[in-house]
Every structure is written in C-alpha cells, then in structure tokens.
Amino acid sequence: MSTIDTVTTPLGGPSLPQERRLVTSIPGPRSQQLLDRKAAAVAAGVGHTAPIEAVAAGGGVILDADGNSLIDLGSGIAVTTLGNAHPKVVAAVQAQVAQFTHTCFMISPYESYVGVAEALNRVTPGDHVKKSALFNSGAEAVENAIKIARKYTKKQAVVAFDHGYHGRTNLTMALTAKAMPYKSGFGPFASEIYRAPLSYPYRDGLTGPEAAKKAISVIEKQVGADNLAAVIIEPIQGEGGFIVPAEGFLPALVEWCTANNVVFIADEIQTGFARTGEMFASDLFGITPDLITTAKGIAGGMPLAAVTGRAEIMDASHAGGLGGTYGGNPVACAAALAAIEAFETEDLLGRAREVEAILKSRLAGLQDPRIGDVRGHGAMIAAEFVDPATGEPDAALTAAVAKACIAEGVIVLTCGTYGNVIRFLPPLSIPDALLHEGLDVVAAALAAA
Numbered sequence: 001m002s003t004i005d006t007v008t009t010p011l012g013g014p015s016l017p018q019e020r021r022l023v024t025s026i027p028g029p030r031s032q033q034l035l036d037r038k039a040a041a042v043a044a045g046v047g048h049t050a051p052i053e054a055v056a057a058g059g060g061v062i063l064d065a066d067g068n069s070l071i072d073l074g075s076g077i078a079v080t081t082l083g084n085a086h087p088k089v090v091a092a093v094q095a096q097v098a099q100f101t102h103t104c105f106m107i108s109p110y111e112s113y114v115g116v117a118e119a120l121n122r123v124t125p126g127d128h129v130k131k132s133a134l135f136n137s138g139a140e141a142v143e144n145a146i147k148i149a150r151k152y153t154k155k156q157a158v159v160a161f162d163h164g165y166h167g168r169t170n171l172t173m174a175l176t177a178k179a180m181p182y183k184s185g186f187g188p189f190a191s192e193i194y195r196a197p198l199s200y201p202y203r204d205g206l207t208g209p210e211a212a213k214k215a216i217s218v219i220e221k222q223v224g225a226d227n228l229a230a231v232i233i234e235p236i237q238g239e240g241g242f243i244v245p246a247e248g249f250l251p252a253l254v255e256w257c258t259a260n261n262v263v264f265i266a267d268e269i270q271t272g273f274a275r276t277g278e279m280f281a282s283d284l285f286g287i288t289p290d291l292i293t294t295a296k297g298i299a300g301g302m303p304l305a306a307v308t309g310r311a312e313i314m315d316a317s318h319a320g321g322l323g324g325t326y327g328g329n330p331v332a333c334a335a336a337l338a339a340i341e342a343f344e345t346e347d348l349l350g351r352a353r354e355v356e357a358i359l360k361s362r363l364a365g366l367q368d369p370r371i372g373d374v375r376g377h378g379a380m381i382a383a384e385f386v387d388p389a390t391g392e393p394d395a396a397l398t399a400a401v402a403k404a405c406i407a408e409g410v411i412v413l414t415c416g417t418y419g420n421v422i423r424f425l426p427p428l429s430i431p432d433a434l435l436h437e438g439l440d441v442v443a444a445a446l447a448a449a
C-alpha cells in the first residue's frame with residue numbers, strides 16, 4: 001500500500017486508502033467463489049445485499065477479496081457508526097480477550113459490565129435514577145424490555161406501530177409490522193400485541209397532535225389502558241423507512257402513557273449513539289422514555305444490547321428473571337466502554353450533523369420529481385421514491401438504483417414498508433470527499449434508471 005493514497009480518516013481507524021476503486025466487476029471472481037460456497041453451505045434464508053467477500057473495512061470503505069474498494073453508506077446497518085475497527089475499540093478488545101473471554105456475569109461478575117451499565121444510565125435521556133441489563137442482540141433487548149414492563153405493570157398487552165421494526169425472534173416478529181421478508185410463514189406469533197397508526201407526515205398529512213389523538217383513540221378503544229403494559233416505538237423508524245414523526249406526536253404519547261400507568265419504551269437500537277446528531281433520537285423530540293433499548297452502534301461492531309430505564313421498573317423482576325449465558329460478554333463490554341468514550345470525546349454529534357448537511361443538500365440538489373421526500377436526522381437520512389404522477393411508492397426504481405450503486409462500488413441499503421426508500425447510514429469516519437463521490441454515483445444511477 002503506498003503512503004500517498006493512504007488517507008487517515010478524521011476519526012482514525014485502519015489506514016485503508018479512502019477511495020472507490022473497482023478492479024473487477026462486482027462480484028469479482030474470488031468473491032463469486034465465496035458466494036458459491038455460501039449458496040451451498042449457508043441457509044437460503046440468510047440473504048446478502050452486496051455480492052462481495054469483505055476482507056477489511058475502515059474509514060468509509062470496505063475492501064473485497066478481489067481488490068475492489070467500495071464506499072460504505074450502510075455501516076453494517078447502522079452499527080459501525082464510529083468507523084470500522086476504530087483504534088480505541090480494537091485496543092480495548094485485544095486487551096480484554098487476552099485477559100479472559102467469558103465467566104458469565106450471572107456466575108462471576110466483572111467490572112466492565114457494571115461500567116457499561118453506569119455509562120448507559122448516564123448517557124441515556126433523563127436524569128432520574130436508572131438501571132440497565134445487558135443482552136446479545138437488539139431483538140433480545142426488546143424481548144426483555146417487554147418482560148420487564150409486564151412484570152412491573154402486572155398487565156399484558158403491548159402496542160407497537162404501523163411500519164415498526166423490532167426484530168426477528170418470535171415476540172419481536174409479532175411487534176414488527178412488515179410481513180415480507182420478516183414474518184411470512186413464520187407464525188403463529190405471540191399474543192397480546194396490538195398495532196396503532198403512526199405519524200407519517202409525508203403520507204398522512206396530519207400534525208403531531210392529530211396523529212397522536214388518532215393513535216391514542218385506537219389504543220383506548222381496541223386495547224384499553226387497564227390491559228396495556230407497554231407502548232413500544234422507534235423515535236425515528238429505521239427499517240420502516242426513516243419515518244420522522246410530526247412534532248408533538250411522541251410527547252403526546254409519552255404523556256398519555258405516564259397518565260395511564262403504561263411503560264413507554266423507546267426502541268433506539270438503530271437511532272442510538274450519535275446516529276441522529278444527538279446521542280439518542282429521544283433527545284431530538286425532548287422526550288424521556290421509561291425504558292430504552294439499545295444495540296447496533298453501542299460497541300463499535302461487537303454484539304451487545306441493553307435495556308436501560310427507571311430503576312423502579314428495571315427492579316420489578318425477581319432475581320434470576322433476567323439474563324442469559326453470554327449477555328454482557330466481557331469482550332463486547334470492553335468494546336462498548338471504548339466506543340462510548342469515543343462518542344463522548346470525539347464530537348461525533350457534530351460530525352453527524354455535518355453528514356446530515358451534506359446528504360440533505362446533495363439529495364435536494366438532485367431536484368428529481370421521483371424523489372417524493374428526503375427526511376431524517378444526522379447520518380440517518382432517507383429518500384423516498386415515488387411515481388411523480390400518482391405519488392405511489394416506486395419499489396422497482398428503488399431496487400434498480402440500489403443495484404446499480406452496488407455494481408459501481410457504493411453500498412446503499414433500501415428500506416420502507418413499500419420497499420421504496422434508500423437509506424443513507426454512512427459511518428461518521430467517512431471523509432467528506434468519499435461521501436460526495438458516493439452521492440455522485442447515486443445521482444448517476446438515478447439519472448440512468
């Protein structure tokens with residue numbers, strides 16, 4: 001690797017050349033070999049977006065086995081917000097893995113788990129007394145948040161929202177709205193889950209208070225506060241299409257929950273940890289959730305998840321009621337402590353807002369009538385594609401643009417109930433020039449589609 005084309009990114013990370021470089025078509029021959037082995041050895045239900053064999057990643061690029069360097073606008077689904085293999089995370093993981101890899105926190109507790117709990121209690125919204133519990137995945141955190149809310153309220157029903165996404169386990173499939181690909185054929189689903197209408201300003205034309213009134217009416221009439229343990233919502237929906245609720249929607253829901261002994265759970269698994277330009281999206285809307293679920297960006301790419309919330313709610317469970325063999329694994333906790341320190345010291349909130357300004361101005365500058373809406377906060381921005389004549393969702397155009405981008409060496413992800421949204425989730429370590437180049441490729445793909 002020459003030093004001339006090696007640019008150290010603003011946040012550090014491995015010194016990979018920060019460039020888009022295609023030396024084969026995508027997939028190249030070595031990547032294709034791996035994909036053939038994948039098809040033979042890995043269950044067909046486990047899909048992939050970019051047909052490559054990844055061998056290294058850092059800054060704003062992912063390198064493949066054929067020597068291609070692709071621009072990463074997805075961060076492994078909003079996980080490597082800090083940048084892949086962030087040096088502080090790497091050092092913390094290396095030190096911990098040489099010390100011990102596992103004792104099981106429920107058998108022999110260790111300091112880093114407690115440190116992560118203390119850090120989460122400090123950085124999550126609200127200055128009330130909080131406690132945390134750690135798990136392995138986002139879905140597991142959501143399951144546990146529901147367990148905790150039911151135990152605390154002694155009630156059973158749970159309300160989730162249209163377009164919501166909360167995971168792929170049985171309870172979280174029930175909470176998730178979209179059938180394909182997440183639920184279809186995988187039922188029966190958990191009972192006592194109800195769905196309320198969301199605020200979706202681009203499509204419903206309602207103000208926040210109007211949308212909240214509609215949702216609360218559905219909840220009161222179809223479920224009843226006496227039966228309802230929890231309301232769970234993503235403050236900005238991720239998988240559902242980066243839907244930002246109208247102002248006033250979330251505060252009205254929180255107020256109703258508080259008045260009715262219903263636990264308000266903010267699922268910040270995708271929106272958390274500087275992604276939206278605030279540490280948590282709840283901060284954008286001025287709400288204080290009773291419980292908050294986190295995962296994805298929490299540990300620089302290591303698998304970790306958490307439930308954090310009001311101490312009296314978190315403490316409702318009997319001893320031994322919460323946990324898991326691996327939950328709060330010491331290597332993942334070491335990574336999380338390093339990641340949270342980076343979030344608190346490296347002005348990543350400011351960086352997320354810079355990324356927002358670039359993404360929004362470039363997407364607005366396209367002035368393409370097929371882009372019906374550009375929305376989001378921080379490094380979590382989406383474009384919704386529609387038929388300009390009817391406003392109907394255009395999933396075919398969206399898929400074609402995403403496919404063309406990947407073929408040109410730019411990894412973009414789609415989302416949305418109607419499959420008509422491209423979501424931009426770049427790592428905050430991406431250099432501006434590379435972000436612009438990625439958007440040039442998106443613009444060209446859209447023009448050609």
Ligand SMILES: *Cc1c(COP(=O)(O)O)cnc(C)c1O
Nearest residue numbers: 137138139165166167238269270
């Ligand atoms: C990804 C995600 C989950 C599920 O997390 P996993 O780690 O994949 O189980 C839950 N909620 C939201 C909002 C997510 O984005």
